[in-house]
Amino acid sequence: MRTLLLFALLFTLPAFAGEDSVRLKDASGKELVAANCSMCHSLDYIQMNSPFLDRKGWEASVNKMMKAMGAPIAEADVQKIVDYLASQYGK
Amino acid sequence: MKTRRDFLKVSAGGLLLAGGARWVEFANAATDFGPASLPSGTLESAQLGSLPGKLPLIKKSFRPPNFETPVAYFNEAFTPNNAFFVRYHLAGIPEIDAAQWKLAIGGESVERPLELTYENLRHDFETVEVAAVCMCSGNRRGLSQPHVPGVQWGHGAIGNAKWRGVRLRDLLNKAGLKKDAIEIVLDGADGAVLDKTPDFVKSIPVWKAMDENTLVAFAMNGERLPHWNGFPARIVVPGWTATYWMKHVTSISAVAQPFKGFWMNPAYRIPKGKFPVIDRFISQETDANTPITEMVVNSLITSPDNGKKVRQGEAVTVAGIAWDGGYGIASVEVSEDEGKIWQTAQLGADLGRYSWRQWSHRFTPARPGRHAVLARATNRAGATQTSDLIFNPAGYHNNVVQRIEIEAT
Numbered sequence: 001m002r003t004l005l006l007f008a009l010l011f012t013l014p015a016f017a018g019e020d021s022v023r024l025k026d027a028s029g030k031e032l033v034a035a036n037c038s039m040c041h042s043l044d045y046i047q048m049n050s051p052f053l054d055r056k057g058w059e060a061s062v063n064k065m066m067k068a069m070g071a072p073i074a075e076a077d078v079q080k081i082v083d084y085l086a087s088q089y090g091k
Numbered sequence: 092m093k094t095r096r097d098f099l100k101v102s103a104g105g106l107l108l109a110g111g112a113r114w115v116e117f118a119n120a121a122t123d124f125g126p127a128s129l130p131s132g133t134l135e136s137a138q139l140g141s142l143p144g145k146l147p148l149i150k151k152s153f154r155p156p157n158f159e160t161p162v163a164y165f166n167e168a169f170t171p172n173n174a175f176f177v178r179y180h181l182a183g184i185p186e187i188d189a190a191q192w193k194l195a196i197g198g199e200s201v202e203r204p205l206e207l208t209y210e211n212l213r214h215d216f217e218t219v220e221v222a223a224v225c226m227c228s229g230n231r232r233g234l235s236q237p238h239v240p241g242v243q244w245g246h247g248a249i250g251n252a253k254w255r256g257v258r259l260r261d262l263l264n265k266a267g268l269k270k271d272a273i274e275i276v277l278d279g280a281d282g283a284v285l286d287k288t289p290d291f292v293k294s295i296p297v298w299k300a301m302d303e304n305t306l307v308a309f310a311m312n313g314e315r316l317p318h319w320n321g322f323p324a325r326i327v328v329p330g331w332t333a334t335y336w337m338k339h340v341t342s343i344s345a346v347a348q349p350f351k352g353f354w355m356n357p358a359y360r361i362p363k364g365k366f367p368v369i370d371r372f373i374s375q376e377t378d379a380n381t382p383i384t385e386m387v388v389n390s391l392i393t394s395p396d397n398g399k400k401v402r403q404g405e406a407v408t409v410a411g412i413a414w415d416g417g418y419g420i421a422s423v424e425v426s427e428d429e430g431k432i433w434q435t436a437q438l439g440a441d442l443g444r445y446s447w448r449q450w451s452h453r454f455t456p457a458r459p460g461r462h463a464v465l466a467r468a469t470n471r472a473g474a475t476q477t478s479d480l481i482f483n484p485a486g487y488h489n490n491v492v493q494r495i496e497i498e499a500t
Contacts, residue, residue: 018140019153040182040284042153050132052238061240068353070287089132 019044029084036073036081050089058085123161124149125245129233133243144317146173151242155179156319159247165393165412168442168449170250172312177319178227178248178333180291183282187339189323198276198344202267209323213309216257221304223329223445224251224414225336228359228383232486239486246391251447254327256308260301262343271347273374275300277326277337289353295328295335296372304329304445307340329445330385330417334359349374359383365481366488367474370416385416388476389490390423390468397495406455407497413468414447421471425452429463456499467492
């Protein structure tokens with residue numbers, strides 16, 4: 001119920017509409033990253049946290065999102081997501 | 092009903108708020124978005140953007156909204172409500188109707204659970220006001236070397252305000268605290284968008300909750316709390332970092348066991364023994380780490396901007412603010428020569444031990460060229476700022492002595 005309510009809330013708020021202006025770098029994996037990460041937060045979190053994480057650092061971030069924050073990222077997609085983040089937004 | 096179509100207006104550096112809003116002129120784009128030592132991706136993705144009811148602030152993230160206050164606003168003793176920083180962990184942020192809002196005081200360690208309306212809160216208890224600095228634990232995280240992940244705050248996740256409300260202890264006393272109460276658990280109306288994401292819930296030790304300065308505040312600088320700063324009521328824990336200052340508070344529970352939750356552990360932890368803090372949160376300590384508690388002594392040069400050009404022989408006022416965890420600022424010293432000689436700055440009015448203290452110093456460059464100007468605060472507990480970063484994985488407690496350059500020609 002709570003989830004439904006909150007989703008409804010988000011979708012009725014173009015509130016966060018400014019985030020439409022966020023453009024991730026074009027590369028393989030971009031759509032996957034956008035679809036998964038934007039479930040909970042705007043994609044500027046990725047830009048803001050760059051370019052100082054190495055592959056291990058991005059892997060840790062993705063793991064934290066899955067294990068601590070409950071992001072429902074498919075196991076098969078994890079490496080592709082980490083590849084994109086490390087190659088496009090890594091150090 | 093507010094229209095949300097224009098919820099967020101953003102530009103790359105211009106003023107978008109129309110009609111009479113107070114606005115501070117920014118010197119140039121480089122200083123608009125924070126120090127050059129922030130990660131390049133942070134500076135590139137920053138924008139000036141205004142949330143409803145707010146002036147353009149530095150956008151760190153759109154959703155959840157994290158916006159920091161440009162340093163120019165810190166030249167005032169109290170930070171205007173519409174320029175006060177905004178920080179959320181989770182994106183489910185309801186707009187609350189005060190008439191429908193309820194605050195529950197309960198938990199296993201109270202005798203008589205009770206529920207308060209907005210009217211009850213404002214009229215049934217003694218009202219008090221405290222001037223206090225509200226600073227995100229992660230303020231200046233973006234200046235950590237090496238950089239650490241998280242919201243890459245510059246200097247602006249901080250503000251000073253007069254908080255008016257009721258003492259938390261008056262509410263707890265009305266509910267009747269049992270002898271076994273060890274922590275007070277605080278929850279707000281905002282939440283996650285996924286069920287599996289841990290809700291943002293915090294606890295504070297009973298002794299801090301019972302401190303006469305700890306409030307359930309409903310007003311800020313003489314106005315009702317802005318939505319983005321916790322309307323209709325938020326917890327105010329003077330001296331402690333803002334992670335405990337629960338916004339949109341709906342539930343206050345006394346418990347007999349240490350509260351376990353992601354936002355208490357592993358989040359918001361500092362290594363034990365690394366920082367000169369006095370307040371401890373013993374029921375939450377582990378062998379390795381402890382929750383962040385009070386703010387460490389710190390200062391900020393708010394004027395002039397880094398790189399300011401002045402004429403040789405012409406006086407320039409170096410001004411700023413200094414604060415700590417509530418012991419009070421004893422002195423601020425300024426160096427005009429990269430830290431070789433330190434001179435005592437003039438302190439502004441004492442607005443209370445939890446408020447920041449303004450300070451100023453007249454500097455007249457005697458020779459042309461670049462002058463490195465540093466500021467360093469010391470508190471009444473004898474603690475002073477560090478010259479070298481005390482690194483920690485979350486980038487907390489960055490009170491490295493700040494340095495700006497003034498160029499005389």
